[in-house]
Amino acid sequence: MGRRDELLRFWQHIITAYCADQTTLPPFLGLSRNEFSDLITQLHKIGFSLNGHPCSSQILDQYTAKQHLFGDLIQLREDEIAQLSQLLTESINKDSFYANLAVRVMSCACMGSSHLWSDLGLPERPVLSEMIRYYFPALHGKNVHNMRWKRFFYKQLCESGGDYVCRAPSCEECSSYSECYTVTD
Numbered sequence: 001m002g003r004r005d006e007l008l009r010f011w012q013h014i015i016t017a018y019c020a021d022q023t024t025l026p027p028f029l030g031l032s033r034n035e036f037s038d039l040i041t042q043l044h045k046i047g048f049s050l051n052g053h054p055c056s057s058q059i060l061d062q063y064t065a066k067q068h069l070f071g072d073l074i075q076l077r078e079d080e081i082a083q084l085s086q087l088l089t090e091s092i093n094k095d096s097f098y099a100n101l102a103v104r105v106m107s108c109a110c111m112g113s114s115h116l117w118s119d120l121g122l123p124e125r126p127v128l129s130e131m132i133r134y135y136f137p138a139l140h141g142k143n144v145h146n147m148r149w150k151r152f153f154y155k156q157l158c159e160s161g162g163d164y165v166c167r168a169p170s171c172e173e174c175s176s177y178s179e180c181y182t183v184t185d
């Protein structure tokens with residue numbers, strides 16, 4: 001997949017949803033202002049128009065102001081975001097253009113309370129699965145029981161010594177089983 005395909009397949013959805021305030025992502029998707037602006041520039045280059053979108057340049061300044069507020073909230077969970085980022089980075093696809101951005105944005109989206117695809121602003125779960133398969137292929141391959149992605153990430157952290165979701169010794173004995181494995185969307 002080339003840069004253009006990555007932008008079209010994943011990032012245009014995320015940016016569009018973000019600009020419509022339909023994600024739970026922090027300002028600039030959790031990226032630096034420069035990273036965010038570069039993403040917008042690259043989308044423009046392939047013909048994706050943000051004309052009329054609130055992501056046009058003057059609004060970026062307002063997001064900068066808001067960033068201080070969200071920055072405080074994100075900072076409270078920065079350790080958790082760092083652990084998720086490390087998990088994703090361990091299986092990163094080094095041949096992709098935007099995997100590093102995906103690490104940060106996906107880790108921040110895990111702070112939302114809905115399904116990960118929804119918190120990210122993707123249209124449906126299969127697009128998220130494709131995004132994970134492309135950017136983090138080894139991690140994708142480990143989800144052999146088709147767990148919900150956010151739960152799957154946290155289960156990985158639990159297995160490596162974290163204490164996030166797994167209170168029971170095994171999934172079969174756990175009262176959260178349906179939350180982790182019942183994939184209906």
Ligand code: SF4
Nearest residue numbers: 165166171174177180
């Ligand atoms: S079912 Fe329970 S033990 Fe299994 S991953 Fe979910 S929370 Fe953890």
